[in-house]
Amino acid sequence: MPEQIRGDPIDHRADIYALGATLYQMLTGTIPFTRTTPAAMLQAHLFEPPPRPSAADPALPTTLDDVIAIAMAKDPEHRYDSCRSLAAAATRALEPSAPQLVSSDLQGAAAVSPPGAIEFAQPRAHRSRSRTTTIVAATAVAVLTAAVAIALTSRGARTLSGIGIPADTTTAVRTTTSSAPSTSSSASTAWGRDNDLVALFTTLLPATPADSGYQGARCTDLTVLNNGAAPTLECTQDNGIHWYVWSFRRGDPRRDSTFRTNIDNDTTRQTTWTRPSGTGNVRWSYYPGANTGLLTVSFDDPTRAWVVIDVNWDHHTGQELYDQWWTPAPL
Template sequence: MELTEGTLFAGYRIERRLGSGGMGTVYLARHPRLPRSDALKVLSGDSVRGGEFRRRFLREAEFAARLHHPNLITVHDRGETGEHLWIAMQYVDGIDVRALIARGPDDLDPPRAIHILTEAARGLDEIHAAGLVHRDVKPANILIAEQPGKPDRVLVTDFGIARPADESTDRTGAGGFAGTLAYTAPEVVLGEHIDQRADAYSLGCTLYQMLTGSVPFPHSNSAAVVHAHVHETPPRPSARNPSIPAEFDAVIAKAMAKRRENRYSSCGELAAAAAAALHGNRTGRAGSRRLGYRMAVAMLVAALAIAAAVLFDGNGFRWAAQPVAATSNPPVTGTIESAEWGELAYIAEAFATLLPGIPWAAGYQELSMCDAFSDSEESTNMLFCSGNSDPAWTVMIECNPDRTPILPSSPLTRIEGNLQWTRPTGSGNLFWGSEIVGAAGSKYGQRMGVLNVYFDDPERNFCWISVWGVVSAPEDLVRLWWNDAPL
């Protein structure tokens, strides 16, 4: 059914046709009661025959309507009129990524692509946190509201086939595959159980197309595309477009790994890796982060040798963490004596609520004895402060003196969790995991929990924080340090 301008449908007055896709047509339509226009998607009658599809669609729309996130299109209403199912959504005056790709690389360079990827990943991770899988991630379902002089506003849309992650995929129902074949993960075409990593695969395909202008497997027929998703090696974007940094090859290879356990565990993790590939190529900062970790490990080895008791039992030597003695001064934060911090005053001022007023006083959770390391080759400054071991042993803050933003790219050997955080004071990314301090694999090695914090706001985004502690699990650092940290 084609609706024309002025037609009434489900109480909405059709203003114009916006486009087709996903088994239906999308119209700009005037709300029957409120002074606004919505994007009204009407599914074709042929695609929705069968009571099971109708029940599932209406239920999935209810799931989607519960989601509220700045990177997700808001679902306002859904229903069925005659033989047609429909869903009313927030209207965005802009274009989709498919149209942006068609403009060419002059309009979609790698930095812009990574911004779009990062914002879309935040929306998708919100869907996954609600227990849903989108199932049709592709350029046409990522909307862009261009804002002159400001970063693009990015919103993920089309929840028409999203459904709970614990449901098996449906290859045989109306419409065939649950998704668009050019971006579909191997487990989807094979009819296997799917989870958020199927969306991460599709987002990887989308990133590849943003970088190269081509879908990953541009074969001429569906059977060849299916075979490629299941069997062919993920393509290298630098081979398709030599101007793309080679660092992106590894990102795409992991995002599009055939086995889901070999992929990024979340869309946010994929976005962080892509940002690191871009960041390392453009600024040379990635190496300094690894150097900072080596310095942190070296300092921790020394600290453990002094502050920890080395015990011997029947299995060899082991570390027994001893609490650091409390400082004589109660924690005082918020007022920084810049002269006492010298060239690192800009770091202390950025984290005045966390650090003590002077380096040897006490800050949050008795952070004290702050000392500096400066690396002229990488043009970074690192500040190390001792914690009270409840739970933090050491807190490291690394910053770019020129205030170049540090994009989220955790150097953790083993990432066990991550999230995008938002507080009244700002927003950013959080990673947690573990590292071996000392000789890895030896009886003297100590596994420590590590928490890495990144910031979005320009007052702090040129720094990142790494917190180290001897804890039962890295999540303990989130609970015992991060949850109350004045950041």
């Protein structure tokens, strides 16, 4: 959510943004913003216009473009006032005679774009769509509506922002076949939902949010869609190295794509590693398009198998990251 990335106060409208992004993924089969690095992904959520489902699949009605544009507006004030309203608007968008929203309805729904950015395209005339796409879209909206109804009638369960996965921010995350990796429930409560993740890397991550970790890194919790909002820590160092400890729910294919990144050029290297803590793979490369070194680490042991460490360093090479960050890393 843009407001969370900016460090602004969070309220129920963050859930609406997340629900809009989920609906987009259900309609198109892709996440709203696909980028080569986490930093670029966060930048897209901050500044780029909400993506149009009809651009990903021309058979989808452009009325759904309007729904996504409002749900994923950068300014929370311009979003739907409730998840129920979003679900109702998505249902109306699939009606054969669904009208296009007038431009005033979309005021503020476009991105806050930096100079030179592409402006948000205005809705186009409703185009024909195939019966198959209509059925898929209707199913997606029906699932969304049902999820909202369940969420509104459920009592007692606390949830992670934007998704319907029960979570307790004061105790360790329980281990199930669909949960993120978990260890002992005796972990410190200082990190809330990230307790178990921190317990896996006590020599790398700070013991509390107020402490410093490896190479003086300062770390904070991060909740984003590109790992299904599973526990994640984002860490920054004074020398400009920026890294993430991503956890994934078991079976999530995004673990492997995060490790591989989208960069594969003549600078890319990958090898296995063996240290007292275990074994795994490390991959590093240089992305000339952003003048950034990239490095990712995966783990073979069951307790960390669904964790990926993702490191980047602007104005440096992947080899420099390997030599200066990975080689001495306390893993």
